[in-house]
Amino acid sequence: MTTFHDVLLILTFVFPLLGSLILALSFGRLSERASATIGVASIGLAALCTLWVGIEFYDQGKSAQTLTLWHWVTVGDFRPTVGLMLDGLSLTLLGVITGVGFFIHLFAAWYMRGEDGVTRFFCHMNLFVFSMILLVLGDNLLLLYFGWEGVGLCSYLLIGYYYRTPANGWAAFKAFIITRTGDVFLAIGMFLLYDQLGSLNLQTLLARAPEIWSQGGLMPQLTALMLLGGAVGKSAQLPLHTWLADAMAGPTPVSALIHAATMVTAGVYLIARMNGIFLMAPDVLLLVGVVGALTLLVAGFAALAQTDIKRVLAYSTMSQIGYMFLALGVGAFDAAIFHLMIHAFFKALLFLSAGSVIICTHHEQDMRRLGGLWRKLPLTYAGFIVGGAALAALPLVTAGFYSKDAILVSALASGHGVLMLAGLFGALLTSIYTVRLILGTFHGKPKSDNARSAHAGKGLVHGTPLVVLIVMSTAVGAQLTPPLDEVLPPGPVAEGMAVHILEFTAMIVAVGGVLFAGWLFKRRRDLIRRGMADPRGARLWTFWHNAWGFDTLYDWLFVRPYQGVVRVNRGDWINSLCNILPWLARASHQGLRTTQTGLMRHYAVSMVLGATLLLVFLLVG
Structure with a gap:
């Protein structure tokens, strides 16, 4: 039976996810103030839930708790679950993510004034926090890995925010x-x-x-x-x-x-x-x-x-x-x-x-x-x-x-x-x-x-x-x-x-x-x-x-050799063999394109010839 404490624990990551979904599904129609309000409020509510969860955690003697939400699939003995685990370590990280994250979001409401794409910004920020919470609350490595990949994706989206x-x-x-x-x-x-x-x-x-x-x-x-x-x-x-x-x-x-x-x-x-x-x-x-x-x-x-x-x-x-x-x-x-x-x-x-x-x-x-x-x-x-x-x-x-x-x-x-x-x-x-x-x-x-x-x-x-x-x-x-x-x-x-x-x-x-x-x-x-x-x-x-030249070193060790291999193998026989089908498609296209003259008499002659050939084929067959 799900308790109020369990509901609060679930809400710590539901609120950021909900905020991200609302902002994403608004398709940019929300105002800058509304977007900032939703983005900040969702993390603020998650922080309040975390505070309440933390108080109850101490009241219950700091004992670890697990909550299984559902099973994903069953493949033989492999039955991955969507489960949450709250202990001192996950609670500490949860407090840092939602608490410090809230103040960062609040400051961002001032910092991002007048910027283009504020809705997109707070959508990705909320998703970032959701992914990190999933990472630290997951009771298994598979769920942790989903959060792990989520923060990687969100970092890509946010680092490249000024994509122009x-x-x-x-x-x-x-x-x-x-x-x-x-x-x-x-x-x-x-x-x-x-x-x-x-x-x-x-x-x-x-x-x-x-x-x-x-x-x-x-x-x-x-x-x-x-x-x-x-x-x-x-x-x-x-x-x-x-x-x-x-x-x-x-x-x-x-x-x-x-x-x-x-x-x-x-x-x-x-x-x-x-x-x-x-x-x-x-x-x-x-x-x-x-x-x-x-x-x-x-x-x-x-x-x-x-x-x-x-x-x-x-x-x-x-x-x-x-x-x-x-x-x-x-x-x-x-x-x-x-x-x-x-x-x-x-x-x-x-x-x-x-x-x-x-x-x-x-x-x-x-x-x-x-x-x-x-x-x-x-x-x-x-x-x-x-x-x-x-x-x-x-x-x-x-x-x-x-x-x-x-x-x-x-x-x-x-x-x-x-x-x-x-x-x-x-x-x-x-x-x-x-x-x-x-x-x-x-x-x-x-x-x-x-x-x-x-x-x-x-x-x-x-x-x-x-x-x-x-x-x-x-x-x-x-x-x-x-x-x-x-x-x-x-x-x-x-x-x-x-x-x-x-x-x-x-x-x-x-x-x-x-x-x-x-x-x-x-x-x-x-x-x-x-x-x-x-x-x-x-x-x-x-x-x-230049940070000890690591970028230059990696460029010489990995990037340039890979580019060299690509240049050497650009005309290899496997590549040429694979290009036969595209070449045939292009040649057929060129041949068929020449038949499209726009002249009715050419089309009529083509139809007569086609019908004649079909009749001959049927008679001979």
């Missing part, structure tokens, strides 16, 4: 293709799991894995590796990371939704949810941490050399997801999810603040043409200060300090000192590029007419999301501890003097990085100019600006 610009279409296409590459690995992992364990139900898989597999065996290692392939594609980790920065082609609220509440967190969720499989494959689990450490360093250096404020934030997202992978790799699944939640707060704040800068400066987002905005945009400046402080993990007062500190302590406790040092160095890079971003955007003199004529954003739909996210990015947000004790295995625990030394070192690194960056970019910019004047410095900056 060819570069935006290519950015959307690039994101779609690269993430599909990862999806193939995930699909293979699902096939292996069903073949080996006989089910795709999440709870059944985690229960059967230690019964059937031996730890460190070939099959758990191979399966975990396939799941990791899917995760790195969706979460933009090495080597499938090159799509994320180009995804900035979409409207800024889209960037906020992708980077903070949906999509890039899907890979982290997948590994955390399938923790039992990865614990059976310790080598692959360590690889998760190594991938995260490498990504956070590569992205950190790339962020230092960006001039577009959104691309700086994009590489910072890549780096912060790298921290989450590092935590997963050392077995600190709870720390990874805690940082995922905190990151959603301050990254949504930073992207929405960047959107405010872009609109208020007449769509200017190049730091080299900004500056002098801190007096003109006080609320936006406060958003960057608080969000940037949380990103840099300034001690005690920011939420980012607590989540990042938990990751570093876990790395120390696991005995992976190299990963811990990578995390510390990544924190230093984060502090430096964050200060560079804030100083370049808000301080100094205005460097363009757009910056000089900037105007402050107004209205509740502009200010409310920023104020709420500012509060949640402080130590207040860190008080929301995800209820993960009953879901995820406990991570490594460290005690004693070493922990205090690490915590103090992390504080010194964060504060020292901010002070050094302030001194360098405010007082000694001549050092930067001299470095850029040196050919080696200029080449290094270009190398980092």
Whole structure:
């Protein structure tokens, strides 16, 4: 029997789906205000349902609940269901998706004013949220995979929202293709799991894995590796990371939704949810941490050399997801999810603040043409200060300090000192590029007419999301501890003097990085100019600006060889053989076309000849 609690859980994804359907079936006849109202209200109602579900979840002792809606088909022993599973992990993600997603939608109602296709925009945004909710609530991998593909499709539609610009279409296409590459690995992992364990139900898989597999065996290692392939594609980790920065082609609220509440967190969720499989494959689990450490360093250096404020934030997202992978790799699944939640707060704040800068400066987002905005945009400046402080993990007062500190302590406790040092160095890079971003955007003199004529954003739909996210990015947000004790295995625990030394070192690194960056970019910019004047410095900056040349590398490794094979095989005999039928069709068409002269006597002669031939055939036969 379906209870009121079950109905609320269902409504968390029905409301976004309903909003998307209403907007899609309006065929563009709705006004801009009506479209925004439907788009925002649907996510707001989903957020309220999530809040109610969360309260009841705590009242019922935080016990996991499952709800089977219906069975799809029966094929032998395979009976996939449409079922929902609510536990501490899915509730945490559900709160992030609907809560942060609501404020992003609310801000988008201000940001998208006057744009063409607002109905289409909110339709795809609602569908995006629906797909992500389906991904985290699904009680089996098949339903998770449907949501997984749904967010990929919606990212394509939203990244290419300004489709009249060819570069935006290519950015959307690039994101779609690269993430599909990862999806193939995930699909293979699902096939292996069903073949080996006989089910795709999440709870059944985690229960059967230690019964059937031996730890460190070939099959758990191979399966975990396939799941990791899917995760790195969706979460933009090495080597499938090159799509994320180009995804900035979409409207800024889209960037906020992708980077903070949906999509890039899907890979982290997948590994955390399938923790039992990865614990059976310790080598692959360590690889998760190594991938995260490498990504956070590569992205950190790339962020230092960006001039577009959104691309700086994009590489910072890549780096912060790298921290989450590092935590997963050392077995600190709870720390990874805690940082995922905190990151959603301050990254949504930073992207929405960047959107405010872009609109208020007449769509200017190049730091080299900004500056002098801190007096003109006080609320936006406060958003960057608080969000940037949380990103840099300034001690005690920011939420980012607590989540990042938990990751570093876990790395120390696991005995992976190299990963811990990578995390510390990544924190230093984060502090430096964050200060560079804030100083370049808000301080100094205005460097363009757009910056000089900037105007402050107004209205509740502009200010409310920023104020709420500012509060949640402080130590207040860190008080929301995800209820993960009953879901995820406990991570490594460290005690004693070493922990205090690490915590103090992390504080010194964060504060020292901010002070050094302030001194360098405010007082000694001549050092930067001299470095850029040196050919080696200029080449290094270009190398980092182009994100270590991965796009060029992939172009040489994959795109050009494929194009070469196509050119070589363009005239091969198989192709020629296949062209016989089209050639015959064209030749027949040309022959028959000559008979269409438009002269009645020709048609009459043809009819007489045809009738004569038919009679002769009948007589002879």
